[in-house]
Amino acid sequence: MVSHTLHQRLGAEFVGTAMLLATVIGSGIMGERLAGGNVAIALLGNTIPTGAILIVLITMFGPISGAHFNPAVTSVFAIKGELASSEVLGYIMAQVFGGIVGVLSAHAMFDETLLQIASKVRAGPSQWFSEWVAAFGLVLTILLTLRANAAAVATSVGLYITAAYWFTASTSFANPAVTVARAFSNTFAGVRPQDVTPFIIAQLIGAIMAMYVCRWFLPEPVPTASKTSPAE
Numbered sequence: 001m002v003s004h005t006l007h008q009r010l011g012a013e014f015v016g017t018a019m020l021l022a023t024v025i026g027s028g029i030m031g032e033r034l035a036g037g038n039v040a041i042a043l044l045g046n047t048i049p050t051g052a053i054l055i056v057l058i059t060m061f062g063p064i065s066g067a068h069f070n071p072a073v074t075s076v077f078a079i080k081g082e083l084a085s086s087e088v089l090g091y092i093m094a095q096v097f098g099g100i101v102g103v104l105s106a107h108a109m110f111d112e113t114l115l116q117i118a119s120k121v122r123a124g125p126s127q128w129f130s131e132w133v134a135a136f137g138l139v140l141t142i143l144l145t146l147r148a149n150a151a152a153v154a155t156s157v158g159l160y161i162t163a164a165y166w167f168t169a170s171t172s173f174a175n176p177a178v179t180v181a182r183a184f185s186n187t188f189a190g191v192r193p194q195d196v197t198p199f200i201i202a203q204l205i206g207a208i209m210a211m212y213v214c215r216w217f218l219p220e221p222v223p224t225a226s227k228t229s230p231a232e
Contacts, residue, residue, distance in 0.1 A: 002063070004064050004065070006087060006090065008064060008065075009064060009065035009066075009087075009091075010065070010090050010091065010094045011094075012061040012064040012065035012067070013061075013065050013068060013069060013091055013094040013095050013098065014094040014095070014097065014098035014101075015061075015098065016057045016060070016061045016065070016067060016069045016098070017069045017094070017095045017096075017098035017099045017102065017177055017178075017181075018098040018099065018101045018102035018105065019053065019057060019102060020050075020053060020054065020057060020069055020099070020102060020178070021098070021099045021100075021101075021102025021103050021106070021178065021181045021182075022102040022103075022105045022106045022109075023049050023050055023053040023102075024046070024050050024102075024106075024178065024182070024189050025102070025103050025106035025107070025182070025185050025187060025189050026049075026105075026106040026109060026110065027045055027046045027048075027049035027050065028042070028045075028046045028187055028188035028189035029106065029110045029112065029187050029188060030045060030110070031043070031044070031045025031046045031188065032045075032187070032188040042188060043165065043166075043171070046165070046171075046188065046189060047162055047165040047166065048162065050161060050162070050165070051158040051159060051161050051162030051165075052158065053158075054154070054157050054158040054161055055154045055155055055157075055158035056154075057069065058153060058154035058157055058158070059154045062153070062154065065091075066083075067154075068091060068095070069095055069098075069175070069177065070095065070138075070174075070175040070176070070177060070178070071091075071092045071095055071096070071175070071176040071177055071204075072135055072138075072139065072174070072175060072176055072203050072204055072206075072207035073138075073139065073142065073175075073207065074088060074091045074092060074095070075088070075204065075207065075208070076139055076143075076207050076208065076210075076211045079208070079211065080211065092177070095177035096176075096177045096180055096181070098177070099177045099178060099180060099181030100180070100181050100184055102181065103181045103182070103184050103185050104184075106185070107185065107187075112187065115184070116184060116185055116186040116187070116190075117183070117184065117186060117193060118182065118183050118184070118185055118186045118187075118190030118191050118192050118193065119186055119190070119192060120186070120190045120191055120192060121192055121195065122170060122191045122192065122195045122199070123192075123194075123195045123198070126169050127169055127170045127195075127198075127199070128198050128199070128201075128202045129202070130168040130169040130170035130172070131168075131170050131172075131173060131174065131198075131199045131202040131203050131206065132202040132203070132205060132206040133164075133168055133206065134164050134168045134170065134172040134173065134174035134203070134206070135174045135175075135202070135203040135204070135205075135206035135207045135210070136206035136207070136209055136210045136213075137160060137164060137174075137206075137210070138157070138160060138161070138164070138172075138174045138175075138207070138210075139206070139207040139210035139211060139214075140210040140213060140214060141156050141157060141160045142156075142157060143210065143211065143214040144214055144217065144218065145157075147218050161174070170199070173191070173199055173203070174203060174206075175203065176199075176200040176203055176204070179191060179196050179199045179200055179203070180196060180200075183196050
């Protein structure tokens, strides 16, 4: 197995999250421009590329960094003891800054004003609950699929997010880094800065609860003592 340095893993998280946000924002702009005012078509144009790029990114970067691209996912793996606590802050910073770079890149590609502040309202209990559901389902998908068939994680996550765009009222941000980054885009996929904190709280709660539900479904195997003595 190839061992990757911390810098390589942080680089993978940065580049992967940047590419994810460039896709989310860029496809939102393109979808809205081409939809002729039809919001459903614009959302579809935003949904399909996002699910598709997740499959690509997780396949590419999974062997390097785990392809979290999401502070909620990183937090879950840290709680599970599968990511060193000393690396958590680095992962989260790489994800957040990568996300912002991805947003700026999308603006540049579509000749939008580079620095923006979103004005799109995404507030209220239904939106917050939607983000709880979105993050809960995402983490449950990741953890249970890892145990069932690790090779299917990329496809499962991409398909889950594609579906969740449509079955959640919030269009499934499910990711604190994505939420922060989208506050810097006053486009189709934006979110007002004042709506960011409740989203992130709901996402983290949903992610951690999913981890415990997964433990209930599939308890971690308990190590058994060897029957042979040290001398043998």
